[in-house]
Amino acid sequence: MELTRLFDLIPYQIAKYNKEVAFARKENGIWKTYSSQNLKKIVDNLSLAFLNQGVTEGDKVAIISENRPEWNFIDLALQQIGAISVPMYPTITSEDYAYIFDHAEVKMIFVGDQVIYDKAAQVAENRKIYSFDRLDGVEHWSALEEKGESGDLDALEASKAKVRPEDLFTIIYTSGTTGKPKGVMLTHSNVLSNLISVSHIMSPPPGSSKVLSFLPLCHIYERTASFCFIYLGFSVYYAENMEKIGENLKEVQPHVFNTVPRLLEKVYDKIVAKGYELTGIKKMLFFWALNLGLKYDPGADMGGWYNFQLKLANKLIFSKWREALGGNVMQINSGASALQPRLARVFWAAGIKVCEGYGLTETSPVVTASIGTKEEIRIGYVGKIVKDVQVKIAEDGEILVKGPNVMQGYYREPEMTAEVLKNGWFHTGDIGELDGEYLKITDRKKEMFKTSGGKYIAPQVMENKFKESLLIEQLIVVGDGRNFPAALIVPSFDGLREYCKRKDIPYTSDAEMVNKPEIKEKYQAEVDSYNKYFGKWEQIKRFTLLDKPWGIDSGELTPTMKLKRKIITQKYQRQIDEIYQA
Structure with a gap:
């Protein structure tokens, strides 16, 4: 069969692989699985329910949840009626939600759990919210699916027939390392062409392989991959959370993961x-x-x-x-x-x-x-x-x-x-x-900068090299308009503890250790050992050790763990100024 829209992947998988496990997620300690046939039935019911609720072609619906099969169900159901999904990171603030709800003209919202619901509800205004977890006072997604069970499948087929390959299926708001997020408009053919382009270079055999998925589905990387997995007939198992990835890897024994x-x-x-x-x-x-x-x-x-x-x-x-x-x-x-x-x-x-x-x-x-x-x-x-x-x-x-x-x-x-x-x-x-x-x-x-001497510095290359040290967890190179490059360094505290143990240095607290002269001396030796890979104008001349790692929740990292340079330099302006005043 010809694939022209992303939801065509459902009948394609049924015809070619008819998987017993298309998607799976752990619930109460047990892996709950959905077959290819389950996937089709649930998605069709949801599409019909959306039509019944007045959601139609071009309407925007937000999905805010950790990875789970329900995420895919809603996404595919919206596609079949020409509606547009607006996926959002669960970790961003309610202010970010408010901006995207308004900018994207979101009509309806799906949330994963209580924490996300509480944030979304603050700024949802009169938008209807459904949940994936069962929450008090919130309509569960399964109730919506049930409303579609008695729907007219002919009407759904007519709706699907109107969706063209060049139609938008999603607006993805970028994580905004440099200001307000921008809504990237992607069509069915954009993503379909891309998943087919990469499908032939996947090592695991089609039809019989398993995936463990843990990168956020709201990011295009895992989203396109999930469509590729449907296309290749891979069984997709969603990890319970980031802390349990190691445990889930041993349980699922996947052939591939991103x-x-x-x-x-x-x-x-x-x-x-x-x-x-x-x-x-x-x-x-x-x-x-x-x-x-x-x-x-x-x-x-x-x-x-x-x-x-x-x-x-x-x-x-x-x-x-x-x-x-x-x-x-x-x-x-x-x-x-x-x-x-x-x-x-x-x-x-x-x-x-x-x-x-x-x-x-x-x-x-x-x-x-x-x-x-x-x-x-x-x-x-x-x-x-x-x-x-x-x-x-x-x-x-x-x-x-x-x-x-x-x-x-x-x-x-x-x-x-x-x-x-x-x-x-x-x-x-x-x-x-x-x-x-x-x-x-x-x-x-946009991240390259010039020193006051007119020399260009490429910080990303340097940061990647310095992070090879077992004692460095995170590092940012600064020095735009200054007379030399410097760095803010977050130690690998596990590595530092191991070093102190080997050298018989009593370890007190992270905050105290970063200020000890012998620790600063060790980090100077580490910086010197990596400086040799760079030209004299690029080398880190001075640095400051920080006692707290940067994170997504604290605002220094994007949800894909990239440095938010502007935020970090603003937050640590005093420490940066002190480096250059020394």
Whole structure:
């Protein structure tokens, strides 16, 4: 059958795979599953209920929830009647909700739980709210579905027939690292073309593979992936929460999952921390294997002696890493920000294929993706340009993108749209280099800054390098208009505790430790060791250690864990000023 709209994926999956488990989520300790047939029935009932409630073509409906099958049900049901979903991050403020409700002209709201309901209800005004959890005084989504059970399926088919590939199916508000969020308008054909482009480079076999999903569905990365999983007949299991990912990986034993580099960094840091807890021969073997992995290049012939050692390391050490991920992982897709090359090396050495990609909400999202074979993976690059997408580098180094995946524009923002869409090319704001079909990201155009001496600094590249230190959790490079670059550093407090233990330094509190002269001296040594990778004008001359990590809830990170530079520099202006007054 021909696929022209995203909801066509439902009959397509039934015809090709007819899955017993299309989606699953844990409820009261038990995995509740939905088959392909369940999916179709629930989505059809909801579409009919929406029509009965007066929701029609072009109406906007907000979805604010953690990942769960109900999220997909509402999304697909709205598509079938030509309505437009407006997904939102559960973690943003009620003020953000109010702005998006009004700007997007939202008519109805779906929330996941009590916490989200309380925030949304403050600013919902007269909009109807349904919930996914059962909440006192709030109509449950299943009651809405029941209203559609007696609906006219012929009327639904007529409604579906009116939906065209070029129609909007969603408006996604970007996380707003630089001000008010913008509503990215995406059509069925935008996302459908993109998921088909990436589907052929997925390593796990169609029809029989499982996914663990934990990145937010309100972000285009996991959203497009979820459609791709339906297309490939993968069973999608939603993780209970971020704290239980490790446990869920062992239960589900997935073949693939998507992640962001920050989470891979945490996995790696936990593995290394456990290595430090070992003693004797076990500890020696662990760090022998780790150092072997850090030198690995999947595309190079490493030589007979290296290959023999790696085989042994895989048997003794790395096999336990794979078991911790469930034992079946064939591919991990990493996106949303830059992946440290050392992580790619060590995971590939361990037989765990981490495939980095690049894209934006405005490109549905995938522009480039890494192919999970030793012959085609290139560490340090974000993969090859995907099918049907064009990329070129502008004179100033900016990455430009053209293709069926590029958005229609920003909702109700024609001037902003004109700024980024010029002559058919989307201007990404990222700086990069092309080597044939392979793309390398070097920085974010708006994040680059000049010192007072006129030298350009690319902070993202530097930050990624410094975070390779086991003692550095987070770091931001500052110095716009100043006479040298400096940094705010959040220590890895687990790493710091381990260091203090090895050096017999009594550990009191995080706040006290960052002010101890011997700790500052250690961090100076760490900074010096990484400064050597950069030109003299780029090197960090001074830094301040902070005693609290940056987070989403506290406002320093976007929901995809990118730094909100403007917020951080405003929040820590006093510390930055003190660096330059010293």
